[in-house]
Amino acid sequence: MHVEHAIVGAGLIGGYLAAHLADVTLQLQSDARLLVVGRDYAKSQFGPRLTISDFATPVQTRDTQNIEFVTNTSSWASTERYPNVVWLTIKCTGIKQVVPDIRPLIGPQTIVVCCQNGIGSDAVIRQAFPDNPVIRCMFPFNVVKLNKGHFHRGSSGTVMLERLPLGQYPVFDDFHQRFSPVIDALNEQYGEVFPCAWCSNMDALLWAKCQVNLTNSVNALSNLSLKETLLDKGYRKIIALMMQEHLAVCAAQGIALPKITKVAAKFIPTVLRLPNWLFSRLAKSMVDIDPHAKLSMWWDLDQGRATEIDFINGATMIAGQRLGIDTPMNNIVYAAIKKMEKAPTRYALSAQDLLK
Ligand SMILES: NC(=O)c1ccc[n+]([C@@H]2O[C@H](COP(=O)([O-])OP(=O)(O)OC[C@H]3O[C@@H](n4cnc5c(N)ncnc54)[C@H](OP(=O)(O)O)[C@@H]3O)[C@@H](O)[C@H]2O)c1
Structure with missing residues (x-):
């Protein structure tokens, strides 16, 4: 028995990934464990067993008997050979602290x-x-936890992995040959619920995701559900203004944002500025969501944790300063x-408070 893959961070993304990776690695190698x-x-x-569900497919279970769960890597490491792949599924805010743990x-x-979401946390690891x-x-x-050991995928899309140019790292070319079978197997076995692909322009993709994630901060400040936040024209104006700043920063960096939402990146602010009656009709997919759903920064504040804002709005601001x-809105x-x-207690800020 040996470990080919390790997941560090047993939260929402770590849980969803573990449910699929445990099974797939075991199928590829009958003695593979997942750390x-x-x-x-x-x-x-x-x-x-882990339970998986989503908005489109029935509830499924995954055999995860080969998962070895540890809380301390130093006690694990001594007799083992190193994993091929370490997946870091903690938040950006924990990246600095995780370095000694993963060593x-x-x-x-x-x-x-x-x-991680956002821009720049990988620099610490590099x-x-x-x-x-x-x-x-x-x-x-997005992934939420419905019950103990039950991870629920709330929306769709393909998991994108960065394709490094061949020759950049001496070990990578060889690694790619060892890693690709796992990605192929994930697609073959679980393509419906865990589709994966390689991406040659990860910078552009992450800046595009970062634009979408700007909504996160406004949802947290509104202290409302995402749906209620988006149905408020004032909050939408704030998101639109932040996105315009973000688009200007991306353009100045020469980054052409790929289309990752129904509406192309540069038109999203225009859609957000529509009057309520037109917005709720034209942007039906944006508001046709679980009326209770809230984004991660809302949850971070609710649980008294630091948010990932430094890596999302902060990334736009730092690049803006440089360029x-x-x-101002960010x-x-x-x-x-x-x-x-x-703040010791939770409060909400209205759009008017923020636009003053
Ligand atoms: N959830 C989503 O739907 C989603 C979607 C797309 C992208 N993302 C991104 O994916 C990343 C992970 O998000 P998540 O929602 O999965 O976060 P999460 O649910 O908070 O999971 C992270 C887990 O890692 C733990 N952790 C932190 N440092 C650790 C360490 N040194 N050793 C062991 N465990 C450690 C955390 O514990 P503590 O909290 O106790 O420190 C937490 O249990 C974020 O950057 C997020 O923005 C999330």
Whole structure:
């Protein structure tokens, strides 16, 4: 029995990934174990079976008997050979702290897959492991936990993995041959619920995702459901203004944003500025969502945790400063989130408060 893949961060993305990777790696190699590194409180989730569901397909279970869950990597490492792949599924806010924890897992051939939203957190990993291939991975769908060991995919899309140019890392070319079968198997076996593809322009893809994720901060400040936030013209105006700043920053960097939503990136602000009656008709897919759903920054604030704002709105602001492009709406929202992160009790800000 040996570990080919390790997942660090037993949360929503880690759980959904583990449910599929455990089964697929076992099919490829009958003695493959999947190492999951997580907090003690998450351990009871990862039993011999995980449950998966989504908006389109019936509830399914996955055989995950080959998962080995550990809370401490130093106790695990001594007798093992290094995993081929370490998937980092923690939030951007935990990236610096995770470096010493993953060091025992990273051998000379190990590739690290950074699954974080936003821009720039992978730089910490590249700096810590300069000789290892570090690739980024974009999860387009949202995952929530419905019950213990039950991970639910709330939207669709293809998981995108960064394709590095051949020859960039001495070990990568060989690695690619070892990693591709797992991605092919995921597609073959679970293409309906876990489609994967390789992406040659990850920068552009992540900046496009970052634009969409700007909504996250406004949802958190509104203290409403996502649907209620989007049905408020004032909040939509704020999101549109932030997106316009983001688009200007991307254009100045020469980044052509790929289309990852029904509406092309540059037209989203226009749609957001439509009057309510027209917006709710034309952007039906945006508002036709679970009326209780909230985005991750809302949950972070609710649980008293730091948000990922530094890597989302913060990325737009830093690039704007570097390029001489003003980002006033992002600055206001950023400051408001930072203040709310420190507040002893939860409160809401209206669109008028933010647009003053
Ligand atoms: N959830 C989604 O729908 C979704 C969709 C697309 C992209 N993403 C992105 O994917 C990334 C992961 O998000 P998530 O929602 O899966 O986060 P999550 O549910 O908070 O899961 C992360 C888990 O990792 C744990 N963790 C943090 N540092 C650790 C360490 N050093 N060792 C072991 N465990 C550690 C966290 O514990 P503590 O909280 O106790 O530190 C938490 O249990 C984020 O960048 C997010 O933006 C998420």
